[in-house]
Amino acid sequence: MIYFDNAATGFPKSASAANAMRDACLCCGNPGRSGHLLARRADEILYNCRKKLASLFGSVPERVILTKGATEALNYAIKGLYREDSEVLCSNMEHNAVMRPLQALRMCGEIVLKQFRAEIADDNVTVDNFRLAVGKHSDMAVVTHASNVCGRVLPLAEMRAAVGREDFLMIADCSQTAGHIPIDIRQLGVDAICVPGHKGLFGPMGTGALILHPDRAYSFCTIIEGGSGIDSRAISMPEVLPERLEAGTPNVCGFAGLCAALDEVTFDTDEMHLYQQLVDGLIAKKEIRLHGYHAHGAYVPTLLINKQNRDCEELAEYLAENGVAVRAGLHCAPCAHRALGTLDSGGVRISLSKHNTEEEIQRFLQLI
């Protein structure tokens, strides 16, 4: 199997991640509720996972909220931080994990939603478009760090700097960049980054995190309420983070796996060399069209293609029959496909990881 579907989930997971999950399953109690040995083991796992995520993304452990994925993290950030009647911005490259929470708020009359255009060919235009879209009633933006459809990285740090206003909140969807490129929340300048544990970080599915800027104060509305292991007499969730946003029993086994996987994160440039080989090989084929690619843009190793006179699902099926895993269709990002001109056709997404090889690229180029 040649696995080119890493934007959906990183594969293969490591043996150490799987072993850590098994050990947690066999040896842990419920964290944050009790003082006995099994509960303590679970506490240590969660805390170590927070510490490693904080270290990786430039925050502190108490500003790492463990979630079941980036979608949940985005929902917590968006619905927990928006201000009523405010104008919220997003790009035209967003995944439904951003669009649907925003649309839900818009349809309830809670926010006004405004999209700005990310320009594939020129970051300066993207920054200008964003700056011009920010009005006096705008107080939040939710923006993807890299498109899950075409892999284009957006210039978030420059965008945040262009706004200037300190009270302007910016949430970054780092689903496709976490584990692929180094991210420091202070350098990015954003307030919150939302990451899945199971994609570029190679943890198990069902894990993710909302990571907050370590030096800024936030007041979160809760979306889910329940047991937190502290302040049990209070009728509402505790004010203190991360517990305020972590009602109920967490996925200790999953976070044990993620904690182990985080030890193996490397920002190896090999995957981008392979990506460039793939791009060059595909550009040389007349019947293949690349969407959303520009030679001078920044990318994670994900690209979108179509083949002349071939439906994208048929092409993906043909590749699957020949041992290549890719994803076809709209990739839960219809607005990004609209922006790329592929809303009607869809496309075949190829997404690489550090585990791919040159031989796999060559085999794929022969097959396609």
Next chain:
Amino acid sequence: MDLIFVLSSVTYAMKARDFLAAQGIRSELTRSAAIRKVRGCGYGLRIRTSERGRAEQILVQAGINILGITQEKHA
């Protein structure tokens, strides 16, 4: 007698434990009954009475809020 530093949450208790350990102060995570006197239920750190002053100073410098300090008899 030991002292219990009552902290906001298990996360802060573990963070505090790490800060103290880095300065050579041994502490132990606890859900001691003494904590209930301060905040119903929650987490604290058990430390030796003789370390109180230095431990408080370290945690205040680290920005960790100590909700209360209670005494606990040795078991």
